[in-house]
Amino acid sequence: xxxxxxxxxxxxxxxxxxxxxxxxxxxxxxxxxxxxxxxxxxxxxxxxxxxxxxxxxxxxxxxxxxxxxxxxxxxxxxxxxxxxxxxxxxxxxxxxxxxxxxxxxxxxxxxxxxxxxxxxxxxxxxxxxxxxxxxxxxxxxxxxxxxxxxxxxxxxxxxx
Numbered sequence: 430x431x432x433x434x435x436x437x438x439x440x441x442x443x444x445x446x447x448x449x450x451x452x453x454x455x456x457x458x459x460x461x462x463x464x465x466x467x468x469x470x471x472x473x474x475x476x477x478x479x480x481x482x483x484x485x486x487x488x489x490x491x492x493x494x495x496x497x498x499x500x501x502x503x504x505x506x507x508x509x510x511x512x513x514x515x516x517x518x519x520x521x522x523x524x525x526x527x528x529x530x531x532x533x534x535x536x537x538x539x540x541x542x543x544x545x546x547x548x549x550x551x552x553x554x555x556x557x558x559x560x561x562x563x564x565x566x567x568x569x570x571x572x573x574x575x576x577x578x579x580x581x582x583x584x585x586x587x588x589x
Contacts, residue, residue: 432566437536440524442493442505449536454564455488456588458581459540461528462491463500463556464511471557472516474578478585479520485589486564489520492536494528497556501525528553544571563588 435450449457460475472491479489493508495501503511505524512518526534529552533541540560541551559572561584570584 434539434562434566437539439536442509442522442524444505452488452490453566455486456564456585457560457562458487458489458585459536459560459562460489460491461494461537461553461556461558463494463497464503464508465500466497466556468555468557468574471578472512472518476516476518476520478578478581482585482589487585487589491518491520491522492528492534493522493525494556495525496527496529500556540569540571544569546571561585561588
């Protein structure tokens with residue numbers, strides 16, 4: 430059974446559009462990111478997860494967002510350079526998006542509907558909210574921004 434998740438179009442940070450269908454059959458860790466946030470060091474842990482588990486089918490997908498304290502003001506080029514220089518990011522990064530409100534990207538509308546937050550809320554609370562998606566795109570787990578990448582290891586290993 431194919432998930433509607435895979436039909437969602439996304440724009441790459443470096444330009445060009447694809448769909449999440451490119452990652453069908455992989456375990457996805459989808460994260461809204463920011464370069465000037467107290468949680469920005471999560472990039473290092475996310476890259477470590479990507480490096481450790483990519484051969485087993487994990488793909489980390491980063492979606493920069495400037496909706497929380499204007500902590501991602503940069504251009505696509507600036508974001509890409511920052512991530513590479515400071516955290517050695519090699520996982521796919523995508524164009525800046527909105528995750529809440531009327532302008533929320535269809536990906537985040539889908540994720541929020543299928544993995545609600547605390548007390549059933551849908552809104553993304555802050556940068557580095559994490560969604561772990563099963564290989565078939567059917568099962569989605571949501572993690573708080575303060576959940577560190579290391580804290581996801583057990584769940585990632587369980588789903589791989």
